[in-house]
Amino acid sequence: MSETVLSDSTSPARATAPVDERLAYRSVFQRLLIRPEIGALIGLVGIWVFFWATSVPFGTANAAASILDVAATLGIMAVAVSMLMIGGEFDLSTGAMTGAMGILIILLVKEVGDLGGAGLSLFIAIPISLAVALAIGFFNGWMVEKTLLPSFIVTLGTFFIVKGAKLGFSKLTVDQIQVGRIDEGAGYSFWRPIFAAEWDRTKHQYEYRDVIYTLGLIIGLMIIAVAVFELFFQRRGERRPTGALAFVIGLAGLYGGVAVLHLTDGYGGNLLASVMFGVFGLLAVVGLGYWRYEPVGDRGRLSLDGTVSRPLVLAVVLFALAIAVAMILDATNNESLFFPFTEQGLRATLFLFLIGGSMTLMLIAGIRARRLSITTKTLVNLVSAAMLGLLAFFVRSQSDSIKFRTEAFSVLLILATIVAVWSIAGVLFAERTAIDRAADRLGGRLFIIGSLLVVVAFLAKLLFTTTAEIDAGLASSKFSMRIIWFFGFTAVMVWVLGRTRFGSWTFAVGGNKEAARQVGVPAARTKTQLFMLTAGAAWLVGMLLAFRLNTIQASTGDGQEFEYIIAAVVGGTLLTGGYGTALGGALGAIIMAMAQLGIPYSRWNSDWRFMFLGAILLIAVVANRFIRNKAEALRR
Amino acid sequence: MRRMRTVLAPVAALSLVLAACGGDDSSSDDAAPDTGEAVDEAVEVDDTDDGDAVEEAEVTTAGGGDLTIHMVTHSDDGPFWSVVKRGADAAAADLGIEVVWLGSNNDPETQVQMIEQAVSEGSAGIAASLPSPDQLVGPLTAAVDGGIPVITLNSGSNDYQAIGALTHVGQDEIIAGRGAGERFNELGATKILCGMQEQSNVALEERCEGLAETFDGEVIIDFVGLDADQTSQTNTIKAAMEADPDIDGFMGTGPVIAMSGLNAAQDIGRDAVVAGFDLTPELLDAIEAGDVAFTVDQQQYLQGYMPVLLLYLNVTNQNTLGGGLPILTGPGFVDPDNAGEVKSLSAQGTR
Amino acid sequence: MSTQLLELDNITKYYGNIIALRDITTSVNAGEVTCVLGDNGAGKSTFIKILAGVHQQTEGTIRLNGQEVRFGSPKEALAAGIATVYQDLAMVPLMSVWRNFFLGSEPVRRFGPLRWIDQDRAREITKSELARMGIDIRDTEQPVGTLSGGERQSVAIARAGYFGAKVLILDEPTSALGVKQSGVVLKRIVEARRQGLAVIFITHNPSHAYPVGDRFLILNRGQSMGNFAKGEISLEELTRLMAGGAELEQLQHELEMAIAGGNGDEGAVGTMTSTPSDS
Structure with missing residues (x-):
C-alpha cells in the first residue's frame, strides 16, 4: 500500500481507524471551510489588505472607527435582512423604515399634543415608536401570509406608504422636509448615551497599551497555534513528559528573545533575538509535538506530477511578475490623485493580485501534494514559506513608506515562519484521521481563549492612545456607541439563528415551507416574526440616527434597502432562501463600508464607487457559490 | 399665517398613532372668503x-x-x-x-x-x-x-x-460658485474639497466648477454620499480629508452636506473652512456660532x-426687464454677520 | 384472528359522481407490513389520503385498536399515531440531518426566559435512532440534500418511528430509487416491522412488496382485486393480479414470441415486474 507514491499519504494512520469513522472525519481546516461565512471573511481580509496597501490612512484606528460607524447601521439591517432572506422573504420597506422611525421619535417628543407643544417624554415615546415599528412589521408579515403575494410586491407597497408618510407627516406638522431637535425632548440626557455615546480614543491614554497589545497578540496567537495542533494532529497513546519540558523551555526561550529585542538596540541584539526566536521556537514546536502527538509513520517518497508541478511553476512565474511590476513602476509618483489609475495605485493593485494569485496557486499545489506523499507536501510548503520570506525582505527593501517597511514586513515574516513551522510539524507528526471528542473539546476551548486574547489586544490598540502618539499630533477619532449595538445585535442574532427553535424554523420555512408545515412548524408565525424582526432592527437604526443626527431628513434611508440586501448576499445568504448566516450579513456590511470608504481613502474618484461595489457583489456571489459547492462535495 | 390643506396619500399604520400629532389644519374650509x-x-x-x-x-x-x-x-x-x-x-x-x-x-x-x-x-x-x-x-x-x-x-x-x-x-450656478471661490480666497483656504450630494447633477457640478474657476488653490470635486445616508456622507468626507492632509476647506453643494462636512472636520480635528449652499435652520445656527464660514443663498x-x-x-x-439677460437672485451670502437676521427671516419663511 | 391494530371495512370514496375507491377492506397489525399494490390510477393516493386524514371516506369504517375513528385533518391522524411519509418527503434539503430529524419538535434547554435547542442531545438521539434503524449516517451535521434518496427515506421513517407513530404509511418510497437504494429502504421497512410498527407500504412494484409484506391488498381502478395473506399468493400471481390479469398474460405471450429462445417464465416475469408502469 505504501509502496506506491500515489497511495494515500496518511494510510498507515487511517488503517487503524474504524471504517465508518474514516468517512466521517474532516480535518479542522475542512470544517472551517464549510462555514458559510468563510467566503465573506476571506473577502473582508482581502479588501482590507487591498485598501491598506493603496491608501495611507486606511489602516489607522481612525479609519477603523469610520468604517465601523458606516458598517454599524448598515450591518444591523443586513443581519436582520439576512435572517428574513433565509426565511425566504424580502422586505423593501426596511430602508424607508429607518428614516421613518427617526422622524417618528422626533415628532413624538416634539409635536404631540397641541402643535409645537411639549411633546411626550422619551421614556414614553421610545416604547411607542418600537410598538409602531413592530406593528408595521406584523402588517407586512400578515399581508404576505394572507394574500400569498410575493413579499417583494407587498413590501414595495409598504415602502411607498412609509415613504409618503415620512414626507406627509413632516410637512403636516413642521411644514418642512426635515424634522429636528430631539435634544429638546424630555429624558434626552438619559437616552443619548445609550444610543449615541462616543469614545474618543485621544482622550483615553494608557501607557501600557502597547505592552498589552503585543503580549495579547503573541500569547493569543501561540495559544491558537497550540489549539490548531491539538485539533489537527493525532494524539499519541502515551504522552512523553520530556516533550512537555522541551515545550516549556522553548516558550521561556521565546520570551527571552522578546526581552533581548526589547532591551538591546542595534544589529547584534536583533541577530541574537532572531537566533533565539528560531531555535527556541523550533524547540517549543517539536517539544509540543513530541509530548502529545503520534509521530508520522511513513513519509513516502518525493514525487511530482503535473497536478502539482503546474500550479507550482505558475506560482513562481506570477511571483516573479509581481516583483518585476514593483520594480518597474515608480512608487513615489503621487500625481493625479483622484483617479484610480495612478501609478501608485496600479502598482499596488497589480502587485497584490499577482502575489495573491501566486500564493493561492501555492496553496492549491500544497493541497494536491498531500495526495502524493508527506515529503512532497512538506517540500511545497517550504517553498511557500521561502517565497513569503523573500517577499517580506523585498517589500522592506523596495518601499519608502514606514507602513510597508515595518508592518507588511513583520506580517509577512510571521506568515513565512508559520508556514515553515507548519511544514516541519507536518513532516514529524501524524495527521488525525478520526473524531476525537476530547481533543476537539480541548482544542476548541484553547482556540476561543486565544481568539479572546487577540481581540483584547486589538481592542486595547484601537481604544487607547499613548502620550507619545498624542505628542506626535494624532488626529482624534471617535468610536460610536452604535458599534456596540451592531456587535451585540449580531451576536444575539447569530445565537438565535444557530441555537434556537426560531432559528431552525427560519431555515426551514425558507428552505421548504411545505415540508416545515407538515412537521408542525408554525410557518406563518415564523415569517411574521421575521418581518417584525427587520422592522425592529429598522427601529433600532432609526433611534441611532435620530440621537446622532438630531435632525432627520424625510428622505433618510430611502433606497438603502438594496444595500442591505447586497450586504446579505455578499455575506453568503442565498437570494432564494434557506441558506445563509447572520454573521455573514455583518461581514458583508463591513465589506461594503470598507469598499465605500476605501475609495476616498485611496484618493480615487467616487465615480468608480459603484463599479467597485458591483464587482465585489459579483465576485462574492460567484465565490460563495463555489465555496458552497466545494463544501457540499466535502460533506459527501 | 397662511393655512394649507395638503392632499396626502392615505397613510395606514403610522397614521393611527400619529393622528394625534398633527393639529387639524383643514378648518380653513369653513372660513368665508x-x-x-x-x-x-x-x-x-x-x-x-x-x-x-x-x-x-x-x-x-x-x-x-x-x-x-x-x-x-x-x-x-x-x-x-x-x-x-x-x-x-x-x-x-x-x-x-x-x-x-x-x-x-x-x-x-x-x-x-x-x-x-x-x-x-x-x-x-x-x-x-x-x-x-x-x-x-x-x-x-x-x-x-x-x-x-x-x-x-x-x-x-x-x-x-x-x-x-x-x-x-x-x-447662475457657475456665478454662484465663483462668488464662493472668492470668499474662500479671502478666508485663506488653500485646498478645497467640493463635495456633492448627488452624482451627475449638472447644477451641483456647476457650483463646484465655478468655485474652481476663482479659487486660487486646488479644488477636488467629488460625490461624497447621499443626503439620505448622512452617516456615510460624513465618514466619506472624513476619509477624503484624512487621505489628504492638505485639505483645509470644504464646500458642500447643499445645506445637509455642508453640515456633514462640518461634522467630519470636527471629528478628525481638522481646522477647515466649511461653507455650503442654501439654508436650513441647523446651517444657520452653525454659521451664527462661527463653525460654518458662510452659505450661498440664492x-x-x-x-x-x-x-x-x-x-x-x-x-x-x-x-x-433685464434686456433679455437673466435676472440673478444670487449669490447672496449668509455669514456670521447677518446670520442672526436671516435666521429670523427664515423663521418667517421668506429666506 | 384477534383485533387488528388498524382495520378498514368497506371503505368507499366518491369525488362527486366519480368512484375513486369502492368497498376496500384490509387490516394491519403491529409488527406487520400490509402492502397496497396498484398501477397508476388504481386509487392508491386516495387510499393514503383517507388514512392520513386529508380526505374522509364517503362510506365504510376505520377502526384503530377496535375503536371506530374518523380523521378530520392530518393533525388528528398524526395524533392518533398514524404517520405518513410522502414520496416528496417532508425534508428541508439545505438543513442538517439532525435539524430535519427534530424539525418542529426540537428538544430545548432553558435558563430563565431563554430557551435554546439542546443540540448535543438532538445530535445524539438522531445518531442513535438512525443506528437503531440500521442506518449509519456519516455525520448528522451534513445537509439532508447531500444524502442519497434511500437514506432520505430512511431518515423520514426513523423520524416517524421516534415521534411515536404506531402506524406508518409509506407512499411509494422506492419508486424513484435504483435497485440498491430500494434495497436500503426495504431493509428499513423490515426493521420498522421488527420494532413493532404497523406498516402500510404503498407501491406499484410487486417484487419490492413481496419480500417484506405480510398481507397484500391489490387495487385496480378503485376496486380491490383481492386481499391476501402472505402464504395465500405467489409473486407471479401478485404481479398478474396487479397489472390486470388477462391483459398482462396477453402482453407476456407476445413478448415471449418476440424474444427468440427466451429464458422462460421467470425471466419474462422479471422483465415485466421491473417495468410495471409500462403495462
Whole structure:
C-alpha cells in the first residue's frame, strides 16, 4: 500500500481507524471551510489588505472607527435582512423604515399634543415608536401570509406608504422636509448615551497599551497555534513528559528573545533575538509535538506530477511578475490623485493580485501534494514559506513608506515562519484521521481563549492612545456607541439563528415551507416574526440616527434597502432562501463600508464607487457559490 | 399665517398613532372668503396620473383682480420651494391678482401636463422652472407662440432664450460658485474639497466648477454620499480629508452636506473652512456660532416674487426687464454677520 | 384472528359522481407490513389520503385498536399515531440531518426566559435512532440534500418511528430509487416491522412488496382485486393480479414470441415486474 507514491499519504494512520469513522472525519481546516461565512471573511481580509496597501490612512484606528460607524447601521439591517432572506422573504420597506422611525421619535417628543407643544417624554415615546415599528412589521408579515403575494410586491407597497408618510407627516406638522431637535425632548440626557455615546480614543491614554497589545497578540496567537495542533494532529497513546519540558523551555526561550529585542538596540541584539526566536521556537514546536502527538509513520517518497508541478511553476512565474511590476513602476509618483489609475495605485493593485494569485496557486499545489506523499507536501510548503520570506525582505527593501517597511514586513515574516513551522510539524507528526471528542473539546476551548486574547489586544490598540502618539499630533477619532449595538445585535442574532427553535424554523420555512408545515412548524408565525424582526432592527437604526443626527431628513434611508440586501448576499445568504448566516450579513456590511470608504481613502474618484461595489457583489456571489459547492462535495 | 390643506396619500399604520400629532389644519374650509385677506383653497387637479407625485394646486385670490398667473415648477414642497411659494403668494397679494401654484415634485411628465393645462385655461402668464429642458422647452415654446408671456425661474438659464421667454429669474450656478471661490480666497483656504450630494447633477457640478474657476488653490470635486445616508456622507468626507492632509476647506453643494462636512472636520480635528449652499435652520445656527464660514443663498423668495411681478407688469403695462439677460437672485451670502437676521427671516419663511 | 391494530371495512370514496375507491377492506397489525399494490390510477393516493386524514371516506369504517375513528385533518391522524411519509418527503434539503430529524419538535434547554435547542442531545438521539434503524449516517451535521434518496427515506421513517407513530404509511418510497437504494429502504421497512410498527407500504412494484409484506391488498381502478395473506399468493400471481390479469398474460405471450429462445417464465416475469408502469 505504501509502496506506491500515489497511495494515500496518511494510510498507515487511517488503517487503524474504524471504517465508518474514516468517512466521517474532516480535518479542522475542512470544517472551517464549510462555514458559510468563510467566503465573506476571506473577502473582508482581502479588501482590507487591498485598501491598506493603496491608501495611507486606511489602516489607522481612525479609519477603523469610520468604517465601523458606516458598517454599524448598515450591518444591523443586513443581519436582520439576512435572517428574513433565509426565511425566504424580502422586505423593501426596511430602508424607508429607518428614516421613518427617526422622524417618528422626533415628532413624538416634539409635536404631540397641541402643535409645537411639549411633546411626550422619551421614556414614553421610545416604547411607542418600537410598538409602531413592530406593528408595521406584523402588517407586512400578515399581508404576505394572507394574500400569498410575493413579499417583494407587498413590501414595495409598504415602502411607498412609509415613504409618503415620512414626507406627509413632516410637512403636516413642521411644514418642512426635515424634522429636528430631539435634544429638546424630555429624558434626552438619559437616552443619548445609550444610543449615541462616543469614545474618543485621544482622550483615553494608557501607557501600557502597547505592552498589552503585543503580549495579547503573541500569547493569543501561540495559544491558537497550540489549539490548531491539538485539533489537527493525532494524539499519541502515551504522552512523553520530556516533550512537555522541551515545550516549556522553548516558550521561556521565546520570551527571552522578546526581552533581548526589547532591551538591546542595534544589529547584534536583533541577530541574537532572531537566533533565539528560531531555535527556541523550533524547540517549543517539536517539544509540543513530541509530548502529545503520534509521530508520522511513513513519509513516502518525493514525487511530482503535473497536478502539482503546474500550479507550482505558475506560482513562481506570477511571483516573479509581481516583483518585476514593483520594480518597474515608480512608487513615489503621487500625481493625479483622484483617479484610480495612478501609478501608485496600479502598482499596488497589480502587485497584490499577482502575489495573491501566486500564493493561492501555492496553496492549491500544497493541497494536491498531500495526495502524493508527506515529503512532497512538506517540500511545497517550504517553498511557500521561502517565497513569503523573500517577499517580506523585498517589500522592506523596495518601499519608502514606514507602513510597508515595518508592518507588511513583520506580517509577512510571521506568515513565512508559520508556514515553515507548519511544514516541519507536518513532516514529524501524524495527521488525525478520526473524531476525537476530547481533543476537539480541548482544542476548541484553547482556540476561543486565544481568539479572546487577540481581540483584547486589538481592542486595547484601537481604544487607547499613548502620550507619545498624542505628542506626535494624532488626529482624534471617535468610536460610536452604535458599534456596540451592531456587535451585540449580531451576536444575539447569530445565537438565535444557530441555537434556537426560531432559528431552525427560519431555515426551514425558507428552505421548504411545505415540508416545515407538515412537521408542525408554525410557518406563518415564523415569517411574521421575521418581518417584525427587520422592522425592529429598522427601529433600532432609526433611534441611532435620530440621537446622532438630531435632525432627520424625510428622505433618510430611502433606497438603502438594496444595500442591505447586497450586504446579505455578499455575506453568503442565498437570494432564494434557506441558506445563509447572520454573521455573514455583518461581514458583508463591513465589506461594503470598507469598499465605500476605501475609495476616498485611496484618493480615487467616487465615480468608480459603484463599479467597485458591483464587482465585489459579483465576485462574492460567484465565490460563495463555489465555496458552497466545494463544501457540499466535502460533506459527501 | 397662511393655512394649507395638503392632499396626502392615505397613510395606514403610522397614521393611527400619529393622528394625534398633527393639529387639524383643514378648518380653513369653513372660513368665508374675505376680501381683505388671502384665503387658500385646496383644489385637486388632474388626477389622471399614477398618483404617486404629490400634485396640488393652490389658488391665491385677492382684491378681486381677474388676472391669473400660473407658476409651474418641479417643487417638492420642501423648505426651499415653500419659500419660493411664499414669494409668489406675497406678490399675488401685493398686486391683487391670482397665482396658481403647480408643483410637480420632480416629475417632468406631470409638469408638461400642468403647463398644457395652464395654456388651455387661458393663463395670463406662465412662470416655469426648467429642470429637464428636453421635455419642457416644447410646451413652453407653444405657450409663447400662443401669445402667453413666459418667464423661467430657478433652473433654465440656458434655455429661456430658445423658448422666447421674457427673462430668467434665478441663480447662475457657475456665478454662484465663483462668488464662493472668492470668499474662500479671502478666508485663506488653500485646498478645497467640493463635495456633492448627488452624482451627475449638472447644477451641483456647476457650483463646484465655478468655485474652481476663482479659487486660487486646488479644488477636488467629488460625490461624497447621499443626503439620505448622512452617516456615510460624513465618514466619506472624513476619509477624503484624512487621505489628504492638505485639505483645509470644504464646500458642500447643499445645506445637509455642508453640515456633514462640518461634522467630519470636527471629528478628525481638522481646522477647515466649511461653507455650503442654501439654508436650513441647523446651517444657520452653525454659521451664527462661527463653525460654518458662510452659505450661498440664492434668495429664492425673489424667484417666486419677481416672475409674478414681471409678468403682471408685462401683461398690464407691456414692460420687460433685464434686456433679455437673466435676472440673478444670487449669490447672496449668509455669514456670521447677518446670520442672526436671516435666521429670523427664515423663521418667517421668506429666506 | 384477534383485533387488528388498524382495520378498514368497506371503505368507499366518491369525488362527486366519480368512484375513486369502492368497498376496500384490509387490516394491519403491529409488527406487520400490509402492502397496497396498484398501477397508476388504481386509487392508491386516495387510499393514503383517507388514512392520513386529508380526505374522509364517503362510506365504510376505520377502526384503530377496535375503536371506530374518523380523521378530520392530518393533525388528528398524526395524533392518533398514524404517520405518513410522502414520496416528496417532508425534508428541508439545505438543513442538517439532525435539524430535519427534530424539525418542529426540537428538544430545548432553558435558563430563565431563554430557551435554546439542546443540540448535543438532538445530535445524539438522531445518531442513535438512525443506528437503531440500521442506518449509519456519516455525520448528522451534513445537509439532508447531500444524502442519497434511500437514506432520505430512511431518515423520514426513523423520524416517524421516534415521534411515536404506531402506524406508518409509506407512499411509494422506492419508486424513484435504483435497485440498491430500494434495497436500503426495504431493509428499513423490515426493521420498522421488527420494532413493532404497523406498516402500510404503498407501491406499484410487486417484487419490492413481496419480500417484506405480510398481507397484500391489490387495487385496480378503485376496486380491490383481492386481499391476501402472505402464504395465500405467489409473486407471479401478485404481479398478474396487479397489472390486470388477462391483459398482462396477453402482453407476456407476445413478448415471449418476440424474444427468440427466451429464458422462460421467470425471466419474462422479471422483465415485466421491473417495468410495471409500462403495462
